[in-house]
Amino acid sequence: MAKQRLVILGGGESGVGTALLGKAKGFEVFVSDKNKIKEKYKDVLIHHEIEWEEETHTESKILNANLVMKSPGIPERVPLVKQLREQGVPIVSEIEFAAKFTQATLVGITGSNGKTTTASLTHHILKQELEVGLAGNIGDSFAKQILEKNYPNYVLEISSFQLDDIVGFKPHIAIITNITPDHLDRYNYEFENYITSKFRIAENQTKADYLIFDADDPVIVDWLEKHPVQSTLLPFSLVKKNKNGAYLENDKIIITIDNNSIDMSTKDLALEGKHNIKNAMAASTVAHLLRIRKQTIRESLENFHGVEHRLENVLKINKVQYINDSKATNVNATYYALESMDAPTVWIVGGQDKGNNYQELFPFVNEKVKAIICLGVDNQKLMENFSSMVDVIIETQSMSEAVKIAYKLAESGDNVLLSPACASFDLFENYEDRGRQFKEAVRNL
Missing domain, CATH: 3.90.190.20 (Mur ligase, C-terminal domain)
Incomplete structure (x- = not known):
């Protein structure tokens, strides 16, 4: 049987990671980048004998693909993408491609703000007791980690651009931190399109999966009322008491899942600000779901000092x-x-x-x-x-x-x-x- 041809548009972190995984899984791989490919990525491609080109897209080498992985930075309106769509060539994002090759428990985190802090904090708590990778929009590519590390758990920070190109991708636990107008230049200046995009994180979830979200965010709450999802909902809030999920009471975060509650003081949180209480709630809810001990969660919240370039x-x-x-x-x-x-x-x-x-x-x-x-x-x-x-x-x-x-x-x-x-x-x-x-x-x- 002829090899399936995998064409990768964009030779950055996600592109090169996908190329390595694709080659290892028996695809015929070609990487094409409209711009220059960074030396460090070029070296990897050459070392692994993967065919590539830069500063051009050779159509004859691209339009014959069985599958295309496009970098999240490339918008739909690019003529080449339109051509591929017209020919019915499936286009996927790195997370869609890579997830097919792992049985790991996936925690997917999206939102306009707070997703990097929440992803880093979630990973920081989980890694105390579990083997867990951190990938997506952050750190080493997801595809590359599946190939090299094959962790049983992953925390993925996922942008709306990556969600735009999923088909069957389904995290067992999804988080939407918040939704505010962002990247509208990529969504025809329609806020609705951007919201739809974010909610794709839950579109393949079933009752056995979880959606953790900010119940104080009117955009999210309104959307869920009009577009119910299959997932088991675990809201977090600073003002409302949630029977299932997380809320704040007397400077304590209280998290309940199936009548099993834990609580933590917010006085000793290393990160300041209301938004960081929310990030802590989301991360702790994941940890509680994955049976991390309360003591471990508390200590992790007290010694996590945030991410670079964020306050x-x-x-x-x-x-x-x-x-x-x-x-x-x-x-x-x-x-x-x-x-x-x-x-x-x-x-x-x-x-x-x-x-x-x-x-x-x-x-x-x-x-x-x-x-x-x-x-x-x-x-x-x-x-x-x-x-x-x-x-x-x-x-x-x-x-x-x-x-x-x-x-x-x-x-x-x-x-x-x-x-x-x-x-x-x-x-x-x-x-x-x-x-x-x-x-x-x-x-x-």
Whole structure:
């Protein structure tokens, strides 16, 4: 029998991981990237004798595929993708492809914000007692881990773009942290399309599977009322008591599953802020489902210090605290950041706008922000929204310049916060690059 031809569009982490797994499972594999492939990935492809091309897509080598795995960064509207669809070639995401080759218990986490923190925290708790991998949008590719590690459990951080290309993918435990308008540029500026996309995480679940979600999020609650899912529901809430699921009472998180309850104090949580109580609830619910001991969950919550580029304290210089929240790539993430500021703040904001509505930030800006530094190629929308609210609003095109200006504007006791509310691709490689440049500029002051 002829080998099945697997074509992979995009030679990044997920693409190369899929190529390795595909080859090991007997596919004829071809990797094609419209841009340059990073040296480290090229070396892997060459070492494993996998055919590849860069800076072009050779149609004759792609349209004859039996199966295509496309990188989550490639939108549907790309002509090549449309052609493949017209020819009826199945297109899947890495998580769809890889999940077929594992019997592991999968925990899938999606949401507009909090998914990296929740995934990292869930993994941090589970790994104390279980063998568990962390993959998806984070760390090493899922496909590669299945090939090399073959863990019995995986925590997957999953973006809406990855969910757009699933067919049968089904996590045993799914989490939706929250849904706020994000990436609308990829969903024809229709919020509905984006919500539908997020809920695909539960579309193949049965009664034997679990959906953990924020019961305080009106978008999620409303959607579930109109589009019931098969999954067993485990809501978490700061305000409502849930018979099944998690809620907050007298500074305690109480989690109940099938009449079996555990409780934990929130006083000793290493992460601050209301949104982190929610992240802790979601992660602890997973741990409780997978029978992790209460003591282990408590200790893990107390010693988990968060992820890089998410409200990360960098340095204090002349009694000014510099905070890196580069991971805030949408308005809602920046909302949490500004909400948690307890001192006058010089705010560095801007980048590639994804159809942002800044209105929900206005009260915080009026109350806490003393100066705004716009860091983007096009800052017009920021200027229109905020120039009447602060005395000082300055445009800049480089991180080092932005940090130097912030240093001049900030006084003893102030915060300097990088929380861009936008994507980073106009001036930086990605949000990590933006965060690292910020930290470097602060250290060079």
